[in-house]
Amino acid sequence: MSSRRHHDVVIVGGGNAGLSLAGRLRRDGAKDVVVVEPARVHHYRPMLSYVAGGQATLDQLRRPQDRVTPSGVRWYVDEVVSVDPATSTVHLAGGDEIEYGDLAVCPGSQVDWDAIPGSEAAVQTPHAATSYLPGSAVDTWTMLSTLTSGRAVFVISNRHVPCAPVGLKPMFLALDHWRRTGVRDAIDVELLVEGDRLVDLDRADQRLRAEAAEQGVSVTFGATVTSVDAASRRLAVDVAGAGSASSELTYDALYLAPPHRAPAWVAGSGLASEGDGGFLRVDPSTLQHPEHPRVWGLGDVADLDALPSGGALRKQVPVVARNIAARRTGAPMRTYDGYSIAPVTTSRRSLLLAEFDRDGRPEPSVPVVDLVRPRLLTWAFDRYVEPQVYFRRLLQGKVS
Numbered sequence: 001m002s003s004r005r006h007h008d009v010v011i012v013g014g015g016n017a018g019l020s021l022a023g024r025l026r027r028d029g030a031k032d033v034v035v036v037e038p039a040r041v042h043h044y045r046p047m048l049s050y051v052a053g054g055q056a057t058l059d060q061l062r063r064p065q066d067r068v069t070p071s072g073v074r075w076y077v078d079e080v081v082s083v084d085p086a087t088s089t090v091h092l093a094g095g096d097e098i099e100y101g102d103l104a105v106c107p108g109s110q111v112d113w114d115a116i117p118g119s120e121a122a123v124q125t126p127h128a129a130t131s132y133l134p135g136s137a138v139d140t141w142t143m144l145s146t147l148t149s150g151r152a153v154f155v156i157s158n159r160h161v162p163c164a165p166v167g168l169k170p171m172f173l174a175l176d177h178w179r180r181t182g183v184r185d186a187i188d189v190e191l192l193v194e195g196d197r198l199v200d201l202d203r204a205d206q207r208l209r210a211e212a213a214e215q216g217v218s219v220t221f222g223a224t225v226t227s228v229d230a231a232s233r234r235l236a237v238d239v240a241g242a243g244s245a246s247s248e249l250t251y252d253a254l255y256l257a258p259p260h261r262a263p264a265w266v267a268g269s270g271l272a273s274e275g276d277g278g279f280l281r282v283d284p285s286t287l288q289h290p291e292h293p294r295v296w297g298l299g300d301v302a303d304l305d306a307l308p309s310g311g312a313l314r315k316q317v318p319v320v321a322r323n324i325a326a327r328r329t330g331a332p333m334r335t336y337d338g339y340s341i342a343p344v345t346t347s348r349r350s351l352l353l354a355e356f357d358r359d360g361r362p363e364p365s366v367p368v369v370d371l372v373r374p375r376l377l378t379w380a381f382d383r384y385v386e387p388q389v390y391f392r393r394l395l396q397g398k399v400s
């Protein structure tokens, strides 16, 4: 039998954003915080890049959801199918309804296979894969590590890919592997970048371009892959400024950082912005929905004019936690400046970390050390320390 309940703060999605926010609200003294999350296994998604680059396993990034949900937070094992902001009600797939005082919407984003016809069929074959889905991340390394000759094509879309520059991690890790196994000279490496830069911080962008050039990667910017034909292993590509003609490229291995979109129910509930992909409309500064003041958005689902990333959540979570309270008391709201991060391996033992705001201004969290210079220590931190920080601190709401 379905039921209707009321909770003070309802959080949709128990991923990075939802659990960090739940933990933070509890630490701030909120008593009635619930998370709706259908998955029983939680993924630390940044480590998928290391799975795709042969440096981690899926077991290392998975935890039972009940072990990572902050204590004192109630977990509904269910899926949100719609929100009715007029009655402040969330509808669940199981038939239950939850009325909210405030609602934080953070169900993440999804791979938009339809954006590149043929891409979903291609990743079912051994010649194409993505790090953006757990099973395919494993396939990525199988594909790259067994390639000994031919053409490897790496594609980085600029359509809402979470932390898009990390799509370069599997490429640089594969290049390192091919050099060490003596096959590098037999492999042509093409990098197709849909945007006009590799990362939104000038110095880091220049550094990554230099690394790609030094390692013999042929990079094309403004390259939109319009379709993939798995049977003939061909891509159709439009290159900005190259007229209307589409060129074709064959591949032996194809890696995709594919376009993403928001879950369809966000737009179906009248909460989306007008842009492509149905992302949640929020004030990019206060993270509050402009028409529905009890609705908040953060994480990959939110249209924030900033690179979505886990690092960005360190700044977004305290803003939403504070502003939920501020709405109720009339206190001034906190603001988010679009801070985001891009940690990119340049070899199997070095990593460059870019931190920047939405205008591309540097915003380093450790100002005394130049983290844009690729370093062994930064790689070791990203690969081994950061996952511990994530599970033990960030998901518990211990964010700055």
Ligand SMILES: Cc1cc2nc3c(=O)[nH]c(=O)nc-3n(C[C@H](O)[C@H](O)[C@H](O)COP(=O)(O)OP(=O)(O)OC[C@H]3O[C@@H](n4cnc5c(N)ncnc54)[C@H](O)[C@@H]3O)c2cc1C
Binding pocket: 012, 013, 014, 015, 016, 017, 018, 036, 037, 038, 039, 044, 045, 046, 047, 048, 049, 078, 079, 080, 081, 106, 107, 108, 109, 131, 132, 133, 162, 163, 166, 263, 298, 299, 300, 301, 308, 309, 310, 311, 312, 341, 343
């Ligand atoms: C391959 C990869 C590599 C990355 N690398 C990095 C990195 O190195 N550094 C970095 O900072 N960031 C990185 N990111 C980005 C980072 O993981 C995301 O920005 C972060 O996970 C976003 O958190 P989120 O809570 O918004 O979404 P998610 O973590 O995706 O969580 C969303 C949750 O909502 C749940 N959900 C979905 N639909 C519903 C529904 N209808 N009802 C209820 N719950 C629902 C899902 O099951 C999921 O648990 C990477 C991401 C990927 C995929």
